Amino acid sequence: MAYEVVIGLEVHTELSSKSKIFCSCTTLFGGEANSHICEGCTGFPGALPVLNEAVLERAIKTGLATNCEINLQNRFDRKHYFYPDSPTAYQTTQFYQPICLNGYLEVEDEEGQTKKIRIKEIHMEEDAGKLSHDPFTDTSLVDYNRAGVALLEIVSEPDFRSAAEVVSYLEKLRSILQYADISDCKMQEGSLRADINLSIRPKGSQELGVRTEMKNLNSFRAIARAIESETQRQIDALRDGEEIIQETRRWDDDKGESFSMRTKEDALDYRYFPDPDLPPLTISEDMIEKVRKTLPEMPEEKKKRYIEELGLPEYDTGIITDSVHLVRVFEETAKVCADPKEAANWIMGELLMLLKDSQTLPENIDFDPSYLGKIINMLKEGKINRGTAKKVFAEVFAKNMEPEAYIKENNLELLTDNTAIKAAVEKVVAENEKSVNEYKSGKKKAFQFLMGQSMKALRGQAPAQEVSKLLKELLD
Numbered sequence: 001m002a003y004e005v006v007i008g009l010e011v012h013t014e015l016s017s018k019s020k021i022f023c024s025c026t027t028l029f030g031g032e033a034n035s036h037i038c039e040g041c042t043g044f045p046g047a048l049p050v051l052n053e054a055v056l057e058r059a060i061k062t063g064l065a066t067n068c069e070i071n072l073q074n075r076f077d078r079k080h081y082f083y084p085d086s087p088t089a090y091q092t093t094q095f096y097q098p099i100c101l102n103g104y105l106e107v108e109d110e111e112g113q114t115k116k117i118r119i120k121e122i123h124m125e126e127d128a129g130k131l132s133h134d135p136f137t138d139t140s141l142v143d144y145n146r147a148g149v150a151l152l153e154i155v156s157e158p159d160f161r162s163a164a165e166v167v168s169y170l171e172k173l174r175s176i177l178q179y180a181d182i183s184d185c186k187m188q189e190g191s192l193r194a195d196i197n198l199s200i201r202p203k204g205s206q207e208l209g210v211r212t213e214m215k216n217l218n219s220f221r222a223i224a225r226a227i228e229s230e231t232q233r234q235i236d237a238l239r240d241g242e243e244i245i246q247e248t249r250r251w252d253d254d255k256g257e258s259f260s261m262r263t264k265e266d267a268l269d270y271r272y273f274p275d276p277d278l279p280p281l282t283i284s285e286d287m288i289e290k291v292r293k294t295l296p297e298m299p300e301e302k303k304k305r306y307i308e309e310l311g312l313p314e315y316d317t318g319i320i321t322d323s324v325h326l327v328r329v330f331e332e333t334a335k336v337c338a339d340p341k342e343a344a345n346w347i348m349g350e351l352l353m354l355l356k357d358s359q360t361l362p363e364n365i366d367f368d369p370s371y372l373g374k375i376i377n378m379l380k381e382g383k384i385n386r387g388t389a390k391k392v393f394a395e396v397f398a399k400n401m402e403p404e405a406y407i408k409e410n411n412l413e414l415l416t417d418n419t420a421i422k423a424a425v426e427k428v429v430a431e432n433e434k435s436v437n438e439y440k441s442g443k444k445k446a447f448q449f450l451m452g453q454s455m456k457a458l459r460g461q462a463p464a465q466e467v468s469k470l471l472k473e474l475l476d
């Protein structure tokens, strides 16, 4: 029997607001344990929460960018957990009335066809603290710095039929969140993570099979591998006549396997109820319109504009718009050098290579992109050659060096003074009598040698064409 996989996603993203969702503590990543906390986010009795407006705006922005309806009447609820990483023993979330409903994103399926993935809802909630267990001293330590950092949970319908569709959706969602400054989406810092609900059913069936859940996956590669592995595990189990148990499984990316964590029997009753400390939220049409105006140009629109207005090939636009950080470098570089295609070439060639070699993510690029524009200008004006341009760009990339000053200091400019070039070539001719005679007796290869010696004497800083011309004049 042929089976098909049915997948739904719950994506958690940490918002880039400067302060936490219900207090004014900083959301900066890292810092000494328990240094970013107050009475509010550590749940002291009597400390009252106040919703951060920057969080609300980002939630509305996300809804608008993912084709959702904004729920004009929404509110917060308490979800109860007894874990030491939650000082209040409940999470403030939105259960009954989430802020966004009924959206969708278009993704590419495995055949490259466009497919709609429905978004059931998006709700605002708070993150928990972090526990670390020390097996040597048999103690557990808790750090509340992340407690109360705002999260959005984006819940899809079970519309995915392959790992490729899931990754395409996540890439799209990540660009939207980054473009609109909703989240930095640093997966290694946990600011974008996904729970995967997965079941199997005979192909053609409309009924859903029993699903398992894998939680907190934080790399696209791990997500794709976890989906492939869990799909195969369930198909094998069904073929062997086993029953799939509804359970939460933990994916171990090193082992390439998932393990059962807890089954439905001990599923928790969260005892949701409306938060009595936070008033219901009423959102006006005015506010929605105000937020809509702050939405920036999104990846698809940018692609279209780059093709139509800048004349870039579609292939280039796909690579550049994939990351808001590459877009930033591209737009500034193209502005300074007024040559979008050359700017795109440098980004797709040299920049991507430098990123790969230094294992740097585009989000950690920290050179001034106008410097790349300046390098391109100097190259086009014939002040430096391509080899030097690449070398200088590597310095700019690593140390954010101002290129013009660097080129001057290191004497890298091409010689434009013909007398100096001529003097160097004459010296080479005088010092290499043997080769000169060989050339004159018809050995053309000797010319290449003399040319090489001349370029060496000029430290590669003279236009090769000019050197060749002068050398010929001297020899013939």
Ligand SMILES: [Zn+2]
Binding pocket: 020, 023, 024, 025, 036, 037, 038, 039, 040, 041, 042, 148
């Ligand atoms: Zn706080």
